[in-house]
Amino acid sequence: MAAAVKVAVTDINAAGGVNGKPVVLVSRDSGDASTRTAEASFADLVKNHADVVVGPVSSALAQRLLDPAQKAGVPLISPAAGYPQLADQPDFFRTVPAFGHEGTVLGSLLPGKGAKEVVLVATQEALGASIAAPLKAALAAHGGTLAASITVPLSGANAAAIAGQAKAAAPDAVVLATPDNGNLSRSLITALSSAGLGGTKLWLTGQNMADYSQALQGGMLAGVRGILEGAAADAAFQAKLKGATSGLGSFAYAPETYDAVVLAALAADLAHDDAGPAVASHLVAASTGGIKCGSYAECVDVLRTEPDIDYDGLSGTLDLDRSDAPAVASYGVYAYDGSNKYARSGTVRF
Structure with a gap:
């Protein structure tokens, strides 16, 4: 999943960045539910002016970060947290559906x-x-x-x-x-x-x-x-992931993680603003209702002549619904x- 973030940032920057500026990746450890690492890491990301946080992947940790995320105005986009209790939470989005x-x-x-x-x-x-x-x-x-x-x-x-x-x-x-x-x-x-x-x-x-x-x-x-x-990572994407991080043995949730990063970048492009609240308010719009596009570069090209896009990513048709999760998803x-x-x-x- 960390490799997928690296690949997404590389692809976005190769296409010109977000609103003409390169994306800067800052990574921190979320730890596990037995520690307070997630809270400390999130506070450090806010201190370092993060606009969006991709993660955490654990539903339990996501629940614990809801309040700090709302106070900081920094949206969380999780590629794996499926707890139903996370639906309809301000500043929380996911590229996988709820467990139900x-x-x-x-x-x-x-x-x-x-x-x-x-x-x-x-x-x-x-x-x-x-x-x-x-x-x-x-x-x-x-x-x-x-x-x-x-x-x-x-x-x-x-x-x-x-x-x-x-x-x-x-x-x-x-x-x-x-x-x-x-x-x-x-x-x-x-x-x-x-x-x-x-x-x-x-x-x-x-x-x-x-x-x-x-x-x-x-x-x-x-x-x-x-x-x-979770969608299956195809051979081409697996090769890019291995190029970003050697020794990978699993590709679980990598497509959903990649799409979380791209979706955040496209939301910032739609808003003409990369601040957290602006990104949060445009994430759903970037995923549904506009001209379909299948990559960051393609979507940015569409935005040069059209006002709206519908990003369909590596995980499939996202179409975030009212609960800020995909209405349709891939399952193995x-x-x-x-x-x-x-x-x-x-x-x-x-």
Whole structure:
């Protein structure tokens, strides 16, 4: 993701910069949720006159930076933070959709794969709850049915009883929406598999998709599938990323990160002003409604003769909606092998 920012800044400056001036990149560490590094780094970026901050990638850290960002008038654009609680927050934008959009994706995808009757097993908190309504609506629109929606406590869950409830609904597929790959997810995966609802019947979601090769019995996840937000980086973009940072082994969220930088630059061009409030007020306009363009250079060229643009980036058609997140997004479809590791098998956009 840091490499993607470098590549985007290089491309923008090669096209003449923003409002005729080169973009200056200042990078700081966000740390993790156990430290106050994010707050200290953000304060330092403000001190160094940052107009826009791309990040943080963690939803938990994004929540903590909302107040300082609003006070400083510096918009945050996250390429990976999916918490539903982050929607409609002043000065916060993202180039990935909120987690609940996975309900729309799965509800649109599963009936076409023969899964007409679907059971949702989701936690009670906001992350799990956000997927239920979109899943039900999308299934209905594509000839499917949400046969049951089973809520799970974050602690003290009776995994065997929950699997029994799911089995009683006789589903074609089970969607598991739990917040991580910890004990709760592992116990539910094990119980669902024992109840005959594993393999190709089980779908994981973006929060609990993980490498379970050391955590679960060998072969337990064979055939299990899942989705994870994020466009695939093509070979040309991968080469540019490797040129910016050697030794890269993953390209996750790189397209979304690149697009966050370009979108901010185009917003500043539209506003004729690179100050944070001006950028924030033009980000949505840069992503939708105008003349379509697919790169910073192309969009700047359009602006020479036209007043409005619609940037479609490496992650696809952005079209930021009222919640300041993409209305449509790319998702990888993944499949697990006998070692309980997953690999991307395709891409869908909903």
